[in-house]
Amino acid sequence: MHEIRCEGCGVAIQSEDPKRVGYAPAQALNRESVLCQRCFRIRHYGQIEAVEQDPDAYYRLLDAIASTDSLVVLVVDLFDFAGSWIPGLHRRIGNNPLLLVANKVDLFPPSTKWGRLREWVYQSARDMGVHPVEVVMCSAAKGMKMRDAAQAIEYHRRGRDVYIVGTTNVGKSTFINGLIKEVTEEGEDVITTSPYPGTTLDAIRIPLDDGKEIIDTPGIVRKDRVSEWVEPKELKLVVPQSTLKPKVYQLNEEQTLFFGGFARFDFVRGPKQPFVCYLSNRLYVHRTKLAQADDIWRKHRGGLLTPPRNSEALPGWKKHTIHLNGRQKQDIVISGLGWVACGKEKATLEVWAPEGIQVTTRPALI
Ligand code: GDP
Known part of the structure; x- marks a missing residue:
């Protein structure tokens, strides 16, 4: 029997075990396009189930790219650059050229200095x-600069296969989906997307006119991202859904801001x-005196200072x-959470963030 694959996430379909990945009931297999139960629920009911992925299997898949002659397209989340990087990527892709797609530009305010942002992306990549070969800044969800992305891929692939790689939740x-729309003008989404990590389970192959393929690899889950520590319903409070609106705080020395229960800015x-x-416009910011900050944290973590409600799940600050x-x-920049723009005054700051979350500085973007 030939293998049937899910139209949504690409996983091999099985009808034996409803709890395992790739399950679809036997009667669904006769349909022209088969969805696994998970993708079916996401698409029709907006319900998302968490799945386990095996990082070893992922790295084996990535290592196999090194022995191909292809273009590697790495999709990163501009808002969580450090958290969306694949550790050790440069050692795994061999001599293949890498095109960097920096997604989610729509979150950045229009006053952003785009040239500076791009330079920061190049520099951050070099640091890794x-x-x-090129950085394309786009918004897949808003369809911004998707044509540029498609053209850049076509230009740099020079007749080769294209591997698309990235961690989960970067918008891969x-x-x-946006890319396919650009190349085929198809109106409908063909790959399932979700706000919860781990949607694409197995490689999906999209044939190209010249016999080559776009190969969508599953996203590897990084456990040290802000988005991994919140429950699905809290995710929308932390991960911005729309363009960031700046909040200005005039602070005296020895004052503190809490960003929900995630980070603290002294x-x-x-x-x-x-x-x-x-x-995120929906993240609660609490302002207080530095001298009281420890006390407030002890009393109000998981309560006033949320998300996350389950603050025990966070690694220590x-x-x-x-x-x-x-x-x-x-x-x-607090990767995955946002950034604080500082002025031209001298200042000493202490930023507390969960272990694993990168805190870095860059020349002001705005
Ligand atoms: P994947 O796990 O990398 O395949 O990510 P998905 O495509 O499932 O997207 C993860 C989340 O990011 C979803 O909530 C998307 O709506 C959101 N997302 C994807 N692209 C963009 C974008 O361009 N801008 C914004 N603001 N959100 C996006």
Whole structure:
């Protein structure tokens, strides 16, 4: 019997075990396009089930790319650049060229200095040991710059196969759906997308005119991302759904901001100055005195200071001390959560974020 694959996520269909990945009832197999039960529920009821993925299997798949002659397209989430990087990627793809697709530009305000953002993406990639042939900044969900992305892929693939790689939740499935629309003008979504990690389970192969293929690999789950520590219904509070609206806080030294229960921003020393927070519009920001911050955290974590409601699930906080030199405006980026734009004053800051979440600075984008 030939293998049937799910139209949504690409996994091999089986009808034996409803709890295992790829289950579809036997009577569904006669349909022209078969969906696994999971994709069926996502598509028809908006219900999402978590699935287990095996990172070893993922890395085996990635390592196999090294021995091919292909273009590798890495999709990253511009909003969680560090968290959406695949560890050790540069060692795994061999000599194949890498095109970097930086997704979710729609979250950045229109006043963003796009050139600077692009330069930051290049620099961040170089810091990870990768020299992309090009960086395309797009929004798959909003259909922004998707034509540029399709053209860049066509240009750089030079008649070769294309492997699309990325961690879960960066918008890879949405990107591929958009890409297929660009190449085939098909109106309908053919790959299931979801706001919860792990939707694409097995490689999907999309044939191209010249006999080559676009190969969509499953997304690897990273356990050290903000999005992994919240329940699905809290995800929308933390991961922004629409363009960020800045929130301005005029702080005196020895004042603190809590970003929900995820991170804490202490303005330790310096003249009074504004700090502009670019976070999910729905994330609660609590302002208090530094001297009281420890107490407030002890009393209100998981309550006033949410998400996450289950604050025990978070790894412990790590302190990042940052000295602003007052020479240029800087952003303090908390990967996956957002950033705080600081002015040209001197300041000493302490940012507390869960272990594993990167806290970095970059020249101000706005
Ligand atoms: P995958 O796990 O990488 O395949 O990611 P999905 O395509 O399932 O998308 C993950 C989440 O990111 C979903 O909630 C999408 O709606 C959202 N998303 C995808 N692309 C974009 C985008 O361009 N902008 C924004 N704001 N969200 C996006």
